[in-house]
Amino acid sequence: MKILIIEDDLDILKNIAEYLELQGYIIDIATDGIQGQTLAEKQSYDLIVMDINLPRLNGFQICQQIKRVSPRQPIIMITARDQLHDKLQGFSMGADDYLIKPFALAELHARILALWNRCYNLAGQHILTVADLQLNRQTYELTRQGKKLKLAPIPLMLLETLMLASPNVVSRSKLEEHLWQDSPPSSDSLRTHIHQIRQIIDKPFPHATGLLQTIHGVGYKLCN
Template structure:
């Protein structure tokens, strides 16, 4: 599981790394609100652990920005020392999915993160993803562009669904590999082959491409004419 931690307290960061990494988590850290927004929107994560009290942009504003400005659907677990009903309601109103009050139990944090990700992935199973004239119905598995059905390989389907969830932000090569192979990607350059195959179906029959490669970085979808 790939999790972004937005937290400025080095002791808490160290505790989270010490507990979660041995459980198989891959962790990124942002130490202030602005860095949290940049990291959350620049890379794909399964969940975000967001401290409420941050230097500069606080956690509420980070959450509000991610939900309202970037339409980011990544589950957000908010951490705070504030334990009033008003504070919790405010967190939920700006888009937090769950709430833990400090001091909290690390096993409970682990359990809540896993539950959030399970719910998020289950919602994706029944959702319809739309980006530009591209439509992916995760319930039926049907993908169309401009109303024209696209015949994707199972791996191409996984990659495209991840790209659509991230769109229009960048999906790194590492994130794309995790979507296909989990935490055990192959040593070969298999991803490039799958991207090539996906592009033949997604872009080749159409006047303008939607799948862009940022050399050495990753991939992202664009709406033709808006890139």
Template sequence: MTETIEHMNVLLVEDSKQVADVIYEYFEDTEIELDYAATGTRGLTLAQQNSYQCIILDIMLPGIDGLTLCKTLRDAGNNCPIIMLTARDTNQDMLEGLNIGADDYIVKPFDLELLEARITAVVRRSSGLGFKNSLTVGELSIDLKSHCVTRQGKRVSLNPSGFKILKLLCEHHPNLVTREAIESVLWPDELPDQDILRKHIYQLRSKIDKPFDREMIITVPKQGYKIEQ
């Protein structure tokens, strides 16, 4: 399989259960976690309510078709990378999808390794990661290989959960990351019974913000968190 970015939440909007099952089975043991919608209407709701690194979007859908869904998201300012899936392979169809904001296009039937590679590529481009080994937001820097975090040149020691949260916030800067998206990264299999995320955020702030003169980790009430330069 293609090397993927560490953990990605991906929305699959596909009305064919057979196609969805094949995609689910392929990504089952990878760092790509799928949410699924069988209609365009449900896909739009999920895309509006959650934070995804990529959307895999079929064109022919019940409810809202894929092209309309893509245009609706783009008109609303949602810049999540979108890969269109379709059996329609004419240049006109491809151009229409790309012109309304799709990032890539795959024609059915397709190779699953190619789909994985396309997902990784569009996520890298959209996040500004490219093939970099570090993330920088203002005076904060993260070495993605060594997991070394510094602010104003001073090293900050984080536990694994704190590092995952900070990395996610930096990857999505300047946008917010929903509580649900953070929880799915920390606890991909089963959420804890109590609100442990609040405790992790508090611990992260005590390391990243408290020793310095201003806060970088910002709470967006009832939505999630973001990081500011």
């Protein structure tokens, strides 16, 4: 999950960012409203956490503008404003959740997971299935036709992303960003990992449909 945090209190920002990075999330940060809005417009985020009292542009304004362009963008507001009218204003601007400072980082994480599951309908989706290929997202056990398969961590992450998107195509750039953020290695690295996936999920099953497909000039998809 890629998360944008917009917060002008540097201590709070550092604590949240470090905690969420330890949970395995990709984190971008902004310390004022204009910077935060610019990042939200130019990049794709699974979820945004933002303060309300921000320099240059406040959280209410950012939230309203983001939701106007991307109505389904999940947003959690974090603020010391604990009055009912502040909460109501936040929700009226499109916020999906509202957390009062000070808060426990574990509670923020729980709210992130709950909102992610609610927005992307992933609650309970522990078993991903494409044709006769299955991936357990809790144990990361991978099987096809009941046979256990083993993939290295990076190809397994790629496969999970493709299974979540199936039957849609995932672009090369999206896959590279998911794995390596802003510092992708050589162009052959992704191709090598895709080849490894094919060798494990398709090659041992010559009488079954090849699941991993290359869409030339675009990216890859998994479908029957």
